[in-house]
Amino acid sequence: MAPAIHVGPEPPLEYLVEAVKQGGGEITSLADAEAVVWAGSPEELPALPNGIKWVQLQSAGIEPWIERIRDTPEVQWTSAVGAYAMQVAELALALLLAGTRGIHRYARATTWAPEDERVLEGSKVAIIGAGGIGKELIRLLEPHDVEIVAVTRSGRDGTLPVDRLPEVWGDADHFVLCAPSTDDTTHLVGAEQLAQMQPHSWIVNIARGSLIDDDALVAALNDDAIGGAALDVTDPEPLPDGHPLWTCPNALITPHVANPPNTMARDLAKRVRENVRRYVGGEELLAPVSPEQGY
Amino acid sequence: MAPAIHVGPEPPLEYLVEAVKQGGGEITSLADAEAVVWAGSPEELPALPNGIKWVQLQSAGIEPWIERIRDTPEVQWTSAVGAYAMQVAELALALLLAGTRGIHRYARATTWAPEDERVLEGSKVAIIGAGGIGKELIRLLEPHDVEIVAVTRSGRDGTLPVDRLPEVWGDADHFVLCAPSTDDTTHLVGAEQLAQMQPHSWIVNIARGSLIDDDALVAALNDDAIGGAALDVTDPEPLPDGHPLWTCPNALITPHVANPPNTMARDLAKRVRENVRRYVGGEELLAPVSPEQGY
Numbered sequence: 001m002a003p004a005i006h007v008g009p010e011p012p013l014e015y016l017v018e019a020v021k022q023g024g025g026e027i028t029s030l031a032d033a034e035a036v037v038w039a040g041s042p043e044e045l046p047a048l049p050n051g052i053k054w055v056q057l058q059s060a061g062i063e064p065w066i067e068r069i070r071d072t073p074e075v076q077w078t079s080a081v082g083a084y085a086m087q088v089a090e091l092a093l094a095l096l097l098a099g100t101r102g103i104h105r106y107a108r109a110t111t112w113a114p115e116d117e118r119v120l121e122g123s124k125v126a127i128i129g130a131g132g133i134g135k136e137l138i139r140l141l142e143p144h145d146v147e148i149v150a151v152t153r154s155g156r157d158g159t160l161p162v163d164r165l166p167e168v169w170g171d172a173d174h175f176v177l178c179a180p181s182t183d184d185t186t187h188l189v190g191a192e193q194l195a196q197m198q199p200h201s202w203i204v205n206i207a208r209g210s211l212i213d214d215d216a217l218v219a220a221l222n223d224d225a226i227g228g229a230a231l232d233v234t235d236p237e238p239l240p241d242g243h244p245l246w247t248c249p250n251a252l253i254t255p256h257v258a259n260p261p262n263t264m265a266r267d268l269a270k271r272v273r274e275n276v277r278r279y280v281g282g283e284e285l286l287a288p289v290s291p292e293q294g295y
Numbered sequence: 296m297a298p299a300i301h302v303g304p305e306p307p308l309e310y311l312v313e314a315v316k317q318g319g320g321e322i323t324s325l326a327d328a329e330a331v332v333w334a335g336s337p338e339e340l341p342a343l344p345n346g347i348k349w350v351q352l353q354s355a356g357i358e359p360w361i362e363r364i365r366d367t368p369e370v371q372w373t374s375a376v377g378a379y380a381m382q383v384a385e386l387a388l389a390l391l392l393a394g395t396r397g398i399h400r401y402a403r404a405t406t407w408a409p410e411d412e413r414v415l416e417g418s419k420v421a422i423i424g425a426g427g428i429g430k431e432l433i434r435l436l437e438p439h440d441v442e443i444v445a446v447t448r449s450g451r452d453g454t455l456p457v458d459r460l461p462e463v464w465g466d467a468d469h470f471v472l473c474a475p476s477t478d479d480t481t482h483l484v485g486a487e488q489l490a491q492m493q494p495h496s497w498i499v500n501i502a503r504g505s506l507i508d509d510d511a512l513v514a515a516l517n518d519d520a521i522g523g524a525a526l527d528v529t530d531p532e533p534l535p536d537g538h539p540l541w542t543c544p545n546a547l548i549t550p551h552v553a554n555p556p557n558t559m560a561r562d563l564a565k566r567v568r569e570n571v572r573r574y575v576g577g578e579e580l581l582a583p584v585s586p587e588q589g590y
Contacts (some may be wrong), residue, residue, distance in 0.1 A: 098402075115552070141436065262413070
């Protein structure tokens with residue numbers, strides 16, 4: 001029998017309703033449901049009825065949900081981790097190439113003034129957090145003739161365990177932050193880490209703004225202590241008008257567009273369809289949330 | 296016996312002298328040489344003594360040399376085609392990603408204003424001219440989940456022959472120009488071709504400015520008839536101050552930096568070493584110039 005699944009908040013997004021049906025679910029009210037696909041905020045979601053076994057969220061980051069998740073240990077929560085990984089990794093590569101090849105500077109120029117840039121080829125790129133996005137980025141970097149050092153919590157699969165992260169700051173040329181936002185990753189990059197980087201080093205952040213101490217970053221950029229920073233996420237967000245990062249010549253800000261709405265709908269529908277199919281078949285769901293780890 | 300090779304103009308570049316020696320050649324005056332490695336202009340190169348069998352040039356484009364080459368059919372000329380292909384392909388990808396992901400626009404912004412961008416993933420990319428650079432770009436695009444259509448003179452190896460190019464303009468999403476500058480490729484992209492492109496289409500030119508009719512391009516950009524143009528080469532070059540391309544919101548100009556001096560020296564030395572080694576061994580040289588084809 002098709003599982004009863006509620007899609008909310010009301011009115012439900014048509015593409016999510018379609019995805020649930022295609023995956024083999026039946027659409028019901030929240031009261032009658034055993035599972036929920038929720039495209040809204042935690043505040044909008046009522047207390048879960050007793051029969052709910054599974055909640056699928058729409059975003060990869062689940063910070064605003066962490067209390068709700070910890071309060072309902074009997075429910076399996078899944079995030080959208082990995083569903084948007086390709087789009088986000090694509091922007092990460094775009095920003096890394098833009099920074100290293102000087103495109104941020106040339107985009108602002110109105111006169112022909114070539115500089116003797118570095119290139120990405122031949123450099124060592126540290127990927128901090130090799131989950132879904134980090135893995136996609138490694139795949140995109142494969143043909144680029146760069147040396148990759150991936151840092152993960154576990155240190156499995158040829159990655160460096162996170163306790164060896166201090167070695168990386170002075171060793172790699174460039175840094176791409178793909179780590180989830182947790183208590184452990186707040187200000188992962190601060191004055192101490194920036195001081196170890198090289199004058200040509202670029203930092204790309206497509207994860208969460210909280211991973212970088214922005215005051216320390218602005219100081220490093222103003223001193224030309226590093227090559228630059230390309231940030232799709234900032235702290236706070238939106239980055240307020242007049243913030244020094246808007247006018248640092250060696251900063252490049254994109255306004256959290258790694259996962260644009262038009263492709264997000266397509267990618268979320270695909271993930272929901274797949275997870276409903278797995279739920280129907282009793283298989284393991286994609287991107288289960290771990291309340292302990294916070295992602 | 297080591298072949299007598301002249302490196303010029305005087306004083307010779309030390310890294311080229313080293314490369315010739317490492318390849319197995321002996322450094323001599325022009326009068327005593329049987330081969331020449333020339334890092335200067337055609338005007339600087341004296342008439343070739345009778346014994347010269349081979350001349351290695353430093354650039355990939357050989358337009359200024361074409362008369363000299365046609366006047367000396369007994370000499371084997373080689374260019375640097377392919378030697379810098381990786382750096383150039385890297386910038387081509389950087390520009391393609393920058394354009395499609397809106398980085399040119401965000402680089403100029405001083406306020407948080409996300410737009411619903413397209414992404415590169417899932418698009419069809421036409422690579423016009425799949426020589427050394429085009430082939431490298433195809434390799435870099437491999438993991439990107441894009442459809443590639445490569446257009447070459449011959450139509451060999453799964454590429455589309457150049458006489459079918461008219462089909463491509465209305466069919467592909469984006470266009471990367473990698474073709475050599477010849478009589479046949481002047482204004483390859485003009486009003487007629489631009490009119491067939493899609494409103495989101497980006498054109499990337501890392502080959503030669505003459506391939507695009509810039510007046511037609513500026514008109515198309517001003518009408519938002521295409522997504523945009525990212526140009527590392529222009530016509531004329533340098534692009535003069537005040538040229539409309541400097542201020543088109545959907546244009547991105549880099550000042551012929553695909554092959555930056557610091558990596559050029561390294562890459563040229565590698566090519567010279569390899570070609571001297573091949574010359575010593577009687578093997579076929581890399582990048583022989585065809586006087587008929589003009590590249």
